[in-house]
Amino acid sequence: MRDLFISPRNSLLANWTGAFEQAEVYTSVADVKMGKNDAGLFWLHVDANSQQWLSATVVQILAGFSNAKIVVLANVPEQAEAAQTLSEGSVGYCHAYSDASVLLAVKAVVSHGGIWLGKDLLQYLIATSRQLVTAQPAAVTSALHRLSPRESEVAQQVSLGLSNKEIARILNVTERTVKAHISACFERLGVKDRLQLALLLNDKSLS
Amino acid sequence: MRDLFISPRNSLLANWTGAFEQAEVYTSVADVKMGKNDAGLFWLHVDANSQQWLSATVVQILAGFSNAKIVVLANVPEQAEAAQTLSEGSVGYCHAYSDASVLLAVKAVVSHGGIWLGKDLLQYLIATSRQLVTAQPAAVTSALHRLSPRESEVAQQVSLGLSNKEIARILNVTERTVKAHISACFERLGVKDRLQLALLLNDKSLS
DNA sequence: TTCTTTACTGTACTTCGGTACAATAGCAAT
DNA sequence: ATTGCTATTGTACCGAAGTACAGTAAAGAA
Numbered sequence: 393m394r395d396l397f398i399s400p401r402n403s404l405l406a407n408w409t410g411a412f413e414q415a416e417v418y419t420s421v422a423d424v425k426m427g428k429n430d431a432g433l434f435w436l437h438v439d440a441n442s443q444q445w446l447s448a449t450v451v452q453i454l455a456g457f458s459n460a461k462i463v464v465l466a467n468v469p470e471q472a473e474a475a476q477t478l479s480e481g482s483v484g485y486c487h488a489y490s491d492a493s494v495l496l497a498v499k500a501v502v503s504h505g506g507i508w509l510g511k512d513l514l515q516y517l518i519a520t521s522r523q524l525v526t527a528q529p530a531a532v533t534s535a536l537h538r539l540s541p542r543e544s545e546v547a548q549q550v551s552l553g554l555s556n557k558e559i560a561r562i563l564n565v566t567e568r569t570v571k572a573h574i575s576a577c578f579e580r581l582g583v584k585d586r587l588q589l590a591l592l593l594n595d596k597s598l599s
Numbered sequence: 600m601r602d603l604f605i606s607p608r609n610s611l612l613a614n615w616t617g618a619f620e621q622a623e624v625y626t627s628v629a630d631v632k633m634g635k636n637d638a639g640l641f642w643l644h645v646d647a648n649s650q651q652w653l654s655a656t657v658v659q660i661l662a663g664f665s666n667a668k669i670v671v672l673a674n675v676p677e678q679a680e681a682a683q684t685l686s687e688g689s690v691g692y693c694h695a696y697s698d699a700s701v702l703l704a705v706k707a708v709v710s711h712g713g714i715w716l717g718k719d720l721l722q723y724l725i726a727t728s729r730q731l732v733t734a735q736p737a738a739v740t741s742a743l744h745r746l747s748p749r750e751s752e753v754a755q756q757v758s759l760g761l762s763n764k765e766i767a768r769i770l771n772v773t774e775r776t777v778k779a780h781i782s783a784c785f786e787r788l789g790v791k792d793r794l795q796l797a798l799l800l801n802d803k804s805l806s
Numbered sequence: 807t808t809c810t811t812t813a814c815t816g817t818a819c820t821t822c823g824g825t826a827c828a829a830t831a832g833c834a835a836t
Numbered sequence: 837a838t839t840g841c842t843a844t845t846g847t848a849c850c851g852a853a854g855t856a857c858a859g860t861a862a863a864g865a866a
């Protein structure tokens with residue numbers, strides 16, 4: 393099966409030819425020469441905010457080639473976009489910077505009739521689906537419960553966007569103490585910096 | 600990675616040993632002898648109406664073996680059961696009568712950090728999730744529209760918690776360029792650091 | 807009493823984020 | 837042709853964030 397990469401830019405070309413020696417790269421579907429019934433795997437490389445182009449391109453490919461399969465490579469993976477494009481007929485959605493071994497696995501799955509999604513996205517789908525059936529308590533509270541009272545307090549201020557200095561002033565302790573609490577939060581919640589802590593406590597984390 | 604089949608009966612033994620010569624078959628997790636940090640792929644064979652046993656077993660395995668992965672083989676696949684067990688930490692769910700080639704594919708996927716689901720289940724998940732992930736809040740899209748395409752892309756990666764270095768690698772530009780885009784975002788959106796940018800794009804406006 | 811957890815602080819250090827000066831180049835509109 | 841926006845990169849610098857390796861003090865559980 394031919395591998396046809398449709399990309400507005402060439403930044404990831406090396407990655408693709410590394411995965412598939414026969415990879416063909418185009419900037420537009422219109423450039424593709426292929427029989428209506430030939431089998432082809434289209435890899436659509438999309439930037440953020442390209443939903444319209446993506447949508448139109450998927451329709452165009454599926455209308456023009458009856459045995460085409462489409463996998464979307466997203467620079468900025470997003471659940472809504474994934475759901476949209478999969479419902480329009482794509483059979484895969486993953487990070488654009490996935491390395492060669494992943495691309496090979498994706499091809500193996502979709503060429504056998506499967507659908508490929510990244511782990512984060514899948515778990516998100518599973519989690520949200522379950523919410524529809526059983527309204528679960530927020531994961532946020534369980535995260536906060538793994539912290540000591542003071543740590544929890546500091547964590548919440550971090551998640552509002554306050555700096556260490558500001559938090560220290562508010563709590564009337566030294567900045568060093570704030571750092572100590574924050575480091576403890578990172579350790580206990582398994583995150584690596586204050587931004588990820590904030591995302592976690594704002595319940596925007598996918599992992 | 601060892602393949603450990605946990606099954607109440609031996610009816611499918613031949614199938615498994617056909618797929619994995621080294622397959623080990625047990626009737627209970629308690630019989631498994633394995634170091635706490637050894638890597639192992641547990642295949643749990645479940646009948647219909649075994650949700651409780653399944654749930655308990657998954658928890659037991661994940662608690663006892665830190666590098667274990669779990670795939671559920673269901674005699675009677677069911678969406679609710681799949682969603683349940685996947686949310687508890689399983690990384691695969693498929694038909695117990697899947698043939699050897701499928702089992703090998705499943706192993707390939709999960710050993711690379713993926714999740715294996717059948718197509719029906721996936722589409723169910725996508726369909727239900729779409730109801731939840733409709734449109735982004737207007738404030739977010741209007742914020743993104745005040746940025747150039749590249750800036751918007753970078754901003755969204757920031758709001759996922761990525762570091763400058765990671766973003767640079769993904770976009771295949773230098774860290775300096777990423778910094779330039781991010782600074783431009785700050786200026787245009789009137790925020791002062793990446794954390795507030797992330798909160799803004801996650802629609803958690805500051806109080 | 808000893809052990810554990812929590813809260814707090816100090817010094818020194820490295821890394822990361824962000825800004826201040828730039829500059830080059832493409833592309834589109836006037 | 838000039839103007840303006842976008843994308844890119846460079847060097848240098850400063851301050852914030854975070855870690856390493858400490859220590860003190862109080863309270864509650866064993």
